[in-house]
Amino acid sequence: MTTITSNWQAVSAAVDAAAQAAGRTPGTVGLLAVSKTFPAAAVREAYLAGQRAFGESYVQEALDKMAQLADLPLEWHFIGPLQSNKTRLVAEHFAWVHGVDRLKIAERLSAQRPASAPPLNVCIQVNVSGEATKSGVSPEQVEELARAVAALPRLRLRGLMAIPAPADDMAAQHMPFAHLRALQEKINAHGLTLDTLSMGMSHDFVAAIAEGATLVRVGTAIFGQRDYGGAI
Numbered sequence: 001m002t003t004i005t006s007n008w009q010a011v012s013a014a015v016d017a018a019a020q021a022a023g024r025t026p027g028t029v030g031l032l033a034v035s036k037t038f039p040a041a042a043v044r045e046a047y048l049a050g051q052r053a054f055g056e057s058y059v060q061e062a063l064d065k066m067a068q069l070a071d072l073p074l075e076w077h078f079i080g081p082l083q084s085n086k087t088r089l090v091a092e093h094f095a096w097v098h099g100v101d102r103l104k105i106a107e108r109l110s111a112q113r114p115a116s117a118p119p120l121n122v123c124i125q126v127n128v129s130g131e132a133t134k135s136g137v138s139p140e141q142v143e144e145l146a147r148a149v150a151a152l153p154r155l156r157l158r159g160l161m162a163i164p165a166p167a168d169d170m171a172a173q174h175m176p177f178a179h180l181r182a183l184q185e186k187i188n189a190h191g192l193t194l195d196t197l198s199m200g201m202s203h204d205f206v207a208a209i210a211e212g213a214t215l216v217r218v219g220t221a222i223f224g225q226r227d228y229g230g231a232i
C-alpha cells in the first residue's frame with residue numbers, strides 16, 4: 001500500500017468517525033482531496049484509493065493535471081483566490097468554485113460558463129472571525145451577495161466556505177465554524193437553500209464536522225507536506 005493510499009484511508013475513516021461522533025449520518029460529509037503542488041501521479045493514487053473530488057488552487061497547474069488525468073472521472077474544485085483574468089479558464093474546466101467573495105467575479109463565471117456544461121457550483125467565502133486570509137466577504141454582507149449570486153443563470157449557489165486561522169485550542173477551532181453555520185442557517189431561514197458548508201482542513205476538520213461541515217478540504221493529511229504554496 002502506498003503512503004497516499006494509507007493516508008487516504010485514515011482520513012476517510014477519521015471523517016466518518018467525526019460525523020458519527022457528532023450524531024450525523026455517515027456519508028453526509030464529503031472529502032475534497034486538495035492536490036495543489038502535487039503531481040498527477042499523486043492524484044491517480046488517491047483516485048485508486050477511492051477519491052473522486054480534488055481541489056486545486058493554481059489554474060495552470062490544475063489544467064496540466066486535468067490533461068494528464070483525462071482518462072479518469074474526476075470532479076475538480078477550484079479553491080484558490082480567483083482573479084478576473086482567470087475566471088474563463090475556471091468556468092470552462094471546473095465543477096465547483098469555492099472562495100467567491102465579489103459579485104463581479106461571480107458575474108464573469110456565470111457569463112463564461114459554457115452552455116454545454118451544467119451550472120457551476122459556487123460557495124461564497126466568508127471572512128469569519130480569525131480568517132487566515134484577507135479574502136472573503138464580511139458576515140454582514142454575505143446574505144446580500146448570496147442573493148445576487150443565486151440569481152445568476154449559469155451558477156448554482158451551494159453554500160459558504162471559510163479558511164479560519166490555524167488554532168490548536170479546540171474551542172478556538174469551533175468558533176469560526178459555528179459562526180459560518182449560523183450564517184448559513186440565517187440565510188436559509190430567509191428563503192435561500194444553501195446545502196454546503198465547505199470548512200475544515202487537515203488540522204481542524206474534526207471541529208468543522210462537529211459544527212456541520214458538509215465538505216472538508218484536506219491536503220497535507222492525504223498527500224504530505226507541501227514544498228511550496230503551503231501558506232494558503
Ligand SMILES: *Cc1c(COP(=O)(O)O)cnc(C)c1O
Pocket residue numbers: 034036057079080163201202203217218219220221232
Ligand atoms: C491548501 C488548502 C487546503 C488544504 O490545506 P491542508 O492544511 O493541507 O489540509 C484547504 N483549503 C484551501 C482553500 C487551501 O488553499
